[in-house]
Amino acid sequence: MATKAQSTRLAILERAVDLASAEGLEGLTIGRLASELEMSKSGLFAHFGSKEELQLATIDAAAQRFYGEVVAPALAHAEGYPRLTAYCQLYIDYLERGVFAGGCFWAAAATEFDDRPGVVRDAVRAGVVGWLSELERQAAVEQAAGAGELAFEIYSLGLGANVCSRLLGDERSFDRARSAVERLLRRHFVGS
Numbered sequence: 001m002a003t004k005a006q007s008t009r010l011a012i013l014e015r016a017v018d019l020a021s022a023e024g025l026e027g028l029t030i031g032r033l034a035s036e037l038e039m040s041k042s043g044l045f046a047h048f049g050s051k052e053e054l055q056l057a058t059i060d061a062a063a064q065r066f067y068g069e070v071v072a073p074a075l076a077h078a079e080g081y082p083r084l085t086a087y088c089q090l091y092i093d094y095l096e097r098g099v100f101a102g103g104c105f106w107a108a109a110a111t112e113f114d115d116r117p118g119v120v121r122d123a124v125r126a127g128v129v130g131w132l133s134e135l136e137r138q139a140a141v142e143q144a145a146g147a148g149e150l151a152f153e154i155y156s157l158g159l160g161a162n163v164c165s166r167l168l169g170d171e172r173s174f175d176r177a178r179s180a181v182e183r184l185l186r187r188h189f190v191g192s
Contacts, residue, residue, distance in 0.1 A: 009047050012037060013061035016054065020062070022102025024112045025055045025120060052120060059123045062105040066127075069094045071134070080141035081189050087135060088154055088181045095162050096174040103166045106131070107159050131155065144188045153184055 015036055020028045029051060034044040048054035074086035095104055102108060110128055113121040135151035144150055161177035164170040 005047075009057075012039075012044065012047060013057055016058040017062045017065060017105060018101035020055075020058050020102075021100035021105040021108050025058065025109055025124075026112065028055060028058060030054060055120045056123055059109065059120070059127060062100070062109070063127050063130075065099060066094070066106070066131075069099050080138060081185075084135065084138040084142075085185060087138065088185065089178075091154070091158050092161065092174055092177050092181065095158055095177075096165070104159070104162045107162050139188065142189060146188070150184060150188050154181055157181055157184075 012033065016028055016033055019033065019036065030044050030048065031041055033039075033054070034041045037044070048057060070087065070090045074083050074090055077083040077086040106124070106128055109124045113124045132151050132155055135154055136147045139147035139150045157177045157180050161173040164173035164176075
């Protein structure tokens, strides 16, 4: 059973992830979050000693949410093509459902921190690299030619659909991404 402090920390991070997805990790401050949650700054500060610690904990919470929405359900499928197909479906569904209030947390954080050195950038990078590596690993299990390229293309289609949906209001972007991913998978696995 979670302690009151653990429950409070989880509630803080749930809100922090959504705020960061919409307004960026830099905009995520202890003061802003305390105001959002109607907590004292000192109460929130007790959970996170600095803005950087809050950002890192938020990245970890976003990774846990992504894992729960995309990775964990796909683990029921056999490695290789079945799991890769499940990842693709779950990934696009996750983007379309708007699991994060501001769209894809990882797209927002990667854009915000791609040119900023430091531990926050390193944590964002590790999350993106982990996802790309897992896509590539599942493609490689099937000995797909160009497994790294396939992983890149799947990821890119998801990012493109996210941007077209959120920025351009394109209601068909996720259907387009699904179709494109299906063609990719057929080309790499069925047509080879």
